[in-house]
Every structure is written in structure tokens, then in C-alpha cells.
Amino acid sequence: MFAPVSHASVGSLNEEQRRAATHPGGPLLILAGAGTGKTTTLCARVAWLIDQGVPPERILLLTFTRRAAREMLSRARALVGAKTSSRFVVGGTFHSVAYRTILHEAPLLGLDGVSLFDAADAADLLDLLREENELASMERRFPRKGTLLDIYSRTVNAQRELSEVLVESFPWCTDYGEEIAGLFRAYTTRKRELNALDLDDLLLYLHAAVGDARVGSRIAARYEHVLVDEYQDVNALQVEIVRALCGEHENVSVVGDDMQAIYGFRAADPAHILDFPSLYPEATVVKLERNYRSPQPLLDAGNEVAMHATRSFARHLTAERGGSARPDLIFCLDEQRQASEVCDRVLACREQGALLRDQAVLMRAGHHSDLLELELSRRMIPFVKYGGLRYLEAAHVKDLIALLRVATNPTDELSWFRLLQLFDGIGPVSAKRLCDALLCGKPSLSELPRRWREADIPAAAREPGQLLLDTLAASASSGVAARLEQLKRALAPLIRSAYPDGEMRLVDLEQLVGAAAAASSLERFVAELVLDPPLSSAEYAGPPGRDEDYLVLSTIHSAKGLEWEHVHVIHVSDGNIPADMALSTKEGLEEERRLLYVALTRPRRSLSIYVPLRYYHRPRSRDDAHGYSKPSRFLTERLQALCDVVRADGGDGELGPDARAPIGRIEVNLDRLFR
DNA sequence: GTTGGCTCGATTTTT
């Protein structure tokens, strides 16, 4: 009955895993602790289902983060790929699957020529409306665009009343409830006028589609089985989407660990995983507690953190792997010392045979690695950083994307507003005026050159603008690659004159243009870019060579579900983890605790926890420029007792009078001579 | 209206 491939996969599972993987059908909840073979089990289940005769394309595999999606799909592909060559399991993040479905159903949803907004675009539009509605200059400070987007997103994803969300999560904004509500109404209206969808809209439209009496059942009928990873991080909208997708057959398998719920700020709620059995009364529950990742001494540290959680399933992970190395707890004099200590220890691991990419440095916030990145570059240790999206935020990249957007969606006013300001003599006011003149009545691309000729344009912008519009219109019939070549040529002079380092920026764009030229359509390319942004332009330079070795830097959020041989967790001090900003609520503190738990349960062999004792620029501190920090409150005495304590604080370890003495500004460092 | 210079202030996590 079983094909050899799945013999190999199912056969190597433990009893609980096998029970989950070979669950015949109907709702299944897999409560999987960290490192208990969650992904393995889910992939084995996919293989098993295919063996049972389920066509791969009728299996839907949903994950939460892009990295998890990539990991899961590549593992599943490796497991079953050989026999299903071209057809494969449908899968990806909720958002990417939503986008594909929406595109498929676009006519029914009344969508045509969609622009997909990333978070920055959405914030910019909110900012624009904030100006228009004259909310920017209120007596008391009105929330800024980023905050507004957070509020909006949370309200939509939790499917709750704005007023409730404000009171609960943004109490300092409650005074402006009315204004914010009005602003959000304007925001949704404007998005519709612009033919734009933001990331939350993807879920909203999918939700609406699957809930629709006519389309819903047709979409749901595409899939026989729905599998969801990281179910502890779903929000109300996603719960309903999953429910609608498998309403008929209830062939839904979800995996999760409530102790690893870390997306509360996106309206995820671990209550959903706890409620799964009541939402699906027929549900089978399987618990995985045998940890195959870390040796017991490392697991003990994680268990100690988990023990203090106020609300979670009782769990105790036991190690299947041998090993007696305890975690190292490293007290560092300051951030600089922490950075050099990390480098030293990373290189030491490497001496002992570990590749750099078998090691990861994990942190609470993206900027926590700033100093470390400098030190790594100085010592010429290559690294890749996950968790930041700087590239798409670069002005020239946004310019190019705006151009690609108007090429496929000529009425995207926001993109025009941006592009027009690249011309000499056109600022915000003229740009707004020209947008109105050019776009009124939703003209097609081919009508725009004429409107430009008839409009009142600042002299310096007339010629170059004509050229750009002519190119846009004329290239519409060309293939993607040819069109891009023309658009790029038209954009180049604008970039050159708009930025002092324009030439460099143009070089930087080459890679992106090249990648776009290979895409099936510009619209599709921009959407992919928003859903799965590259870390840098270098990512397009070619597939990273197999022999390339680099250290991984990652936020804890982006590290979830992944593992490395050696893990270094930095900035484990109060204020960083738990983050100051999270402390206003009890749930906030609990989520920080789970975050540390996630970090501590990543390593396969060794775990190093770093605590800087002193900070030179403490954010938000009014007093002096530097201060002493306290080790994270999660580093309980019992936890410390489970670790080997290392002092890298330049003294005997105590913060005695010497350590408190001011540190001289003059530093003599000869390292650079000995590289 | 546009642009460049300057000061002030705020600072998480992801799709």
C-alpha cells in the first residue's frame, strides 16, 4: 500500500508523530512543542495523503511566515517531489495564497489592475489622508502614520470594533476615536478608488470570497485537505478563512504550540488553538513532547522559562538527543564587548568545525545587531540578516516600483504623486494638481500623453515628462523585458538628477530590473515583491552558491520554526527582552517570555546567552547618556544555575567601583594591524 | 511653490 518514499518518511516517525501523519481525515490538532518534529510530521502527512491517492494539487499547505513557507515547501517537495514532478501541493503564506486566489477570482471581486500596497505604501496613504483631513495639526498630537496603520491592521485582523481596540491596545489614542474612524473610512474608500489592496485586504477579500455563497464553495472545492502550520499565531480572520475552506469535509490539520505564540501585535491570539477542539468537536488531538533538537541541559533552560508562563498547556519536553553541554551565560561589560565576544565565540565554533551558517545570532529587535554588524564587517565575517526590509524602503527602489505600478494601473494616484515629484520644479503641490488634471475620469495609459501636453506644467518638467508618458504609453504593447528596458531608460535621467548619488542608485536598480524582466507580468512582479521582499539587491545577483558560508543574524520572530547547531542570543537584558514597550500590559510581558522561550529552543548543540551590563545610549532615557542595565527578569536564579556563567565584563564580575568609573574616550586598538 | 538646511524627537516584532 505504501510507496517506498513514504515508508521511509512515516517509518522513521515516533508513535505520536505517526498517529498524526496517518490520521485518516477530519479535524486534527497537533500540539507540538519546540523541536518535536512538527515540520517533519506535517511533511510526512503530506506524503502519506498523496500515497493514499489524494492529488497533490488538492492539498493546501498554509504557513504564517515566508521563511516557514519556504522551509516547509522545500522539505515537502524533497519528500514527495520525485513522483509528482510537475504537479504539487498548493502552499505558501496566508497572504500569498490569498493573493493568488484573489487574482483568480478578480472579476467576481470587481477588481481590475490591482496595485498591491506594502506597509510603507499603506502608511503613506494614511499620512496623505491625515494631511487632507487636517488632522496633522491637532492641538494634541494625533497618532503618526505608523501607529495609525498598526491600529487599522489590528482592528481588521481581530475583526473587532475600533473603539475596543483603542481602549485595549492604544489607550493614548482614545481621545481621537472619532477622527481615527473617519480617517479609516476615507482610507478604505481611497484604496478602492486607487484599485489598491493592502496586505490586510488580501485576508479580507479572501475571507469575503470564501464566505460568499456562490464563489466560496467553488474555492473550497479545490482542496481536499487543508494543513496549517503555526496555528497558535492565527488571528480571527484566518480562523474563519480556514473554517470556510474546509467547511464541507473538515479535513483540516493544524499544528502549533501555544508556548510559541509571539504575534499578538498582529491580532493573533493563542486562544484560537485552545478553542480548536470546540470549533471542531470531532477533532483528534495529538501531543508531541519528545524533543529531537536539543540536549537536555539546553532544554532545561527553555523549560524553566516556560514554567513561569501564566497560561499554557502543561508541557515538559524531554530530550531524545544526548549531550551534556550546558548553556553559557555571558555577562559583558557593554555592547561593544558583547559584539567582540560574539565574534570570538562564533569563530571558536568555526574552528571546531561548524560552518558559519550552522550558527545564528538571535535578537529581540532588528537594530540590536547594529554594533555587531560593524564588528563582523571589521573582522570580515560574512553574514546575512533576516528580519529587516530595508531594501524596499530605499527611495530609488520605491521610485521604480511606482513606475511599474502606473504601467499596469494608470490610475494609481499615489504612485503618480511620487513619480511626478522626481521632476525638477514639481513639488507636492504641483504633483497633486497634476494628478487631478491627468487622472480625472480614469484615463487609459494612451490618453495620458495628450493630457500632459494640454496641462500647465512647470517648464523644466515639460519635456522629460512628455518623454516618460510617451514611453509608458508606447511600451504597453511590448513584452515584459522590452518594456522594462524602455521604462528603465526613461527613468534613468530622473534618478540621476533627483539624487546626488544617482549613478550608484541606478546601478543598484539593475538587478531589480533584471529580475522584473524575467517575470510573467509587471503586476505579478510587484505583487511578489510586496509579498516576498528581497533582503537586498544582491539577492538577485544569482542563487547563492552552495559553498558560500555566512553567519545568520535574525530577529527571534523570524527565527521561529528554525534551528541551528549553535545559537547566540544577544541583549538579554531588561528593556530589550522584555522590551520596554511591551510592559504596559500583562499579555505583553507574557509574550516577551514566550519570545525568549522561542530563542532558547533553537539550538541543536550549544546555546550562548549574552547580557551587556552597560549601555552608552539608552533609548528614551532622560538622564545621562549611558546607564547600567539589569539582566532580563526572565533570567531567574534557577535559570542562571542551569547555565555556565562566563564573565566578559573586564573585571571580577561584580559592578564594583572600578567598573563604575567613567570609561576613557580614547581607545587604543591595534586589531586592524593584525588582520 | 520648491528646495535645502536645521532642529527636535522618537525609537518592536511581520505579511
Add this chain to the structure above:
DNA sequence: TCGAGCCAAC
């Protein structure tokens, strides 16, 4: 430390 927003000069 860096970016956003304000103000003054072209």
C-alpha cells in the same frame, strides 16, 4: 543616531 517635520531663502 537617524529620520521626519519645520522654516527660511530662492
